[in-house]
Amino acid sequence: MTEYEDRLVDAEFTAYRDALVPAVQPAGPDAARATVRRRRHRAIAVTAAAVVLAVAVPVAGRAALDRQPGPPDPGPAQTVEPSPTGPGSPSPSTAPSSAPPTSSPTGSPAGSAGAEPPAAPDGRISRAQLLAGKVTLPAWSPDECQADGAVRLRKADDDVGEPALVSLAHGDVDADGADETVALVGCRYGEAVGKQVVAFDRDTAGRIVTLGRVARTGEGQRDILAYEVTGGGSVRVRVADIQPCCDVPTYLTRDQWRTYRWQGGRFTQTGGPTAFGPDGRLTDLTLTAGELVLGTPDAAGKRTGSLTLTVVNKGPVDVPQLGFSSLGRLGERAGGDFAQCRDLPAVGPYWADCVTGGLPAGERRSWTFRFLVDGPTSDGGxxxxxxxxYDAQNKGWPDLTQLDNAADVRTTN
Incomplete structure (x- = not known):
C-alpha cells in the first residue's frame, strides 16, 4: 500500500475512535462483559468496513487523481475479419461451434454487412475499338460468308468474304446495370451482303467479348434494314424478305419489326411476326399457247400466221394489267389483238412488248395475235x-407459281 493510501486509512480509524471513546462508561463486571461482547461485534464490523474502505477509497481517490482527458467515445461497432492464428500461438476465445454466426441487421453473415456487389464491366465500345483488334463472330448462313470465329472487321463491306462493321448502338441488353454494344456487321457475297446483329461486352479484365447474336440474314429473312436498342433492354430489328440486288426493284421488299431479348444465355425473339408468309400482293397466272400456223408466202416471200394465247388468273389477287413478253421474236405485228397493246418501259427484270387490260381473280381470257414472218418455211424450233x-402504276410483280407463266410456241407451215 502506498504512503498516500496509509494516510487515508489512518484518518478513517482516528475519526472512528474519537467518536467512540467518550461514550464508554465503566459499570461492573456484567456490564463489562456485555460491553466486551458488543465491542467484539463492533470490532468485527469495523474491521470489515475498514477493509472495504481500504480498498474502495484509495482506488476511487487514485482514479480521481489520475484521470486525464481521454479519447472520444468510440463509434458504432464494426464487424472485422479475425486475423489468422499461426502455429503455436494461442487461439482467441470463441463461442462454441454450435452457436449461430453473427449476422448483420439485414441477415447477411458477419463481414458482408453493407458490401456492394461488384460493378458490371462497362460494355460501351467505340467503332475504333471494335476495328482495332479481332472479335469473335457467330457463324453466318453457309451461302453468305465463311469468315466466322476470330476475325478483324473492315471499315466497309467492299471485299467479298470479308466481314465489315456497318453500324453500332449501345444499351443495357443483359440487365446487368451497364451498357453493352450492339453492332450490325456485313459480309459481301456477289452483289448481296450477308448481315448479323451481334452484341459485344467486356469481361472483368476489360477485354472485348461476344455476348451473342441477335439476328442474321438467311433465317427466314434476306436483309436487315435497321435495328435499335430500347430503353427496356430489348433489341428491335427490322428485317426484310428479300435483299434487292441485281436489278430487283426495291418495291418488292416486305419488311417487319421483330423484338429480341437476352434470356437463358442467348437472344430469343419475344415480339413481332416470326415469318413473312405468302405475299398477299401476288397472284397465280397460268399461260397456255397454241401453234403459230403460217400461211402461203406472198410475192415478197413473207408468210402470215396467227397465235392464240390463253391466260387464267387462279387468284387470289385481281390483275390490273397483263404484260406479254417475247412476242416480237415470233415476227412482225400484223393485226389481231395487237391493237390492244401498249408498250411500257422495262422495270427491273420485268419487261413486256405488249401490255393489255387486266384479269380478275378466277377468270380466263384468250388473245389472238397475227404475225408476218420472213422465210419460206419454219425451222421447227x-x-x-x-x-x-402489272399493277395500275405499271410495276411488274412476280407470280406465286413462276413455271406456268411461260409457254413454248412452235411455228408450223
Whole structure:
C-alpha cells in the first residue's frame, strides 16, 4: 500500500475512535462483559468496513487523481475479419461451434454487412475499338460468308468474304446495370451482303467479348434494314424478305419489326411476326399457247400466221394489267389483238412488248395475235413467250407459281 493510501486509512480509524471513546462508561463486571461482547461485534464490523474502505477509497481517490482527458467515445461497432492464428500461438476465445454466426441487421453473415456487389464491366465500345483488334463472330448462313470465329472487321463491306462493321448502338441488353454494344456487321457475297446483329461486352479484365447474336440474314429473312436498342433492354430489328440486288426493284421488299431479348444465355425473339408468309400482293397466272400456223408466202416471200394465247388468273389477287413478253421474236405485228397493246418501259427484270387490260381473280381470257414472218418455211424450233402481272402504276410483280407463266410456241407451215 502506498504512503498516500496509509494516510487515508489512518484518518478513517482516528475519526472512528474519537467518536467512540467518550461514550464508554465503566459499570461492573456484567456490564463489562456485555460491553466486551458488543465491542467484539463492533470490532468485527469495523474491521470489515475498514477493509472495504481500504480498498474502495484509495482506488476511487487514485482514479480521481489520475484521470486525464481521454479519447472520444468510440463509434458504432464494426464487424472485422479475425486475423489468422499461426502455429503455436494461442487461439482467441470463441463461442462454441454450435452457436449461430453473427449476422448483420439485414441477415447477411458477419463481414458482408453493407458490401456492394461488384460493378458490371462497362460494355460501351467505340467503332475504333471494335476495328482495332479481332472479335469473335457467330457463324453466318453457309451461302453468305465463311469468315466466322476470330476475325478483324473492315471499315466497309467492299471485299467479298470479308466481314465489315456497318453500324453500332449501345444499351443495357443483359440487365446487368451497364451498357453493352450492339453492332450490325456485313459480309459481301456477289452483289448481296450477308448481315448479323451481334452484341459485344467486356469481361472483368476489360477485354472485348461476344455476348451473342441477335439476328442474321438467311433465317427466314434476306436483309436487315435497321435495328435499335430500347430503353427496356430489348433489341428491335427490322428485317426484310428479300435483299434487292441485281436489278430487283426495291418495291418488292416486305419488311417487319421483330423484338429480341437476352434470356437463358442467348437472344430469343419475344415480339413481332416470326415469318413473312405468302405475299398477299401476288397472284397465280397460268399461260397456255397454241401453234403459230403460217400461211402461203406472198410475192415478197413473207408468210402470215396467227397465235392464240390463253391466260387464267387462279387468284387470289385481281390483275390490273397483263404484260406479254417475247412476242416480237415470233415476227412482225400484223393485226389481231395487237391493237390492244401498249408498250411500257422495262422495270427491273420485268419487261413486256405488249401490255393489255387486266384479269380478275378466277377468270380466263384468250388473245389472238397475227404475225408476218420472213422465210419460206419454219425451222421447227420453239419460242418461249410469257405473261406477267402489272399493277395500275405499271410495276411488274412476280407470280406465286413462276413455271406456268411461260409457254413454248412452235411455228408450223
Amino acid at each position: 420453239a419460242t418461249a413467250v410469257r405473261v406477267d402481272h
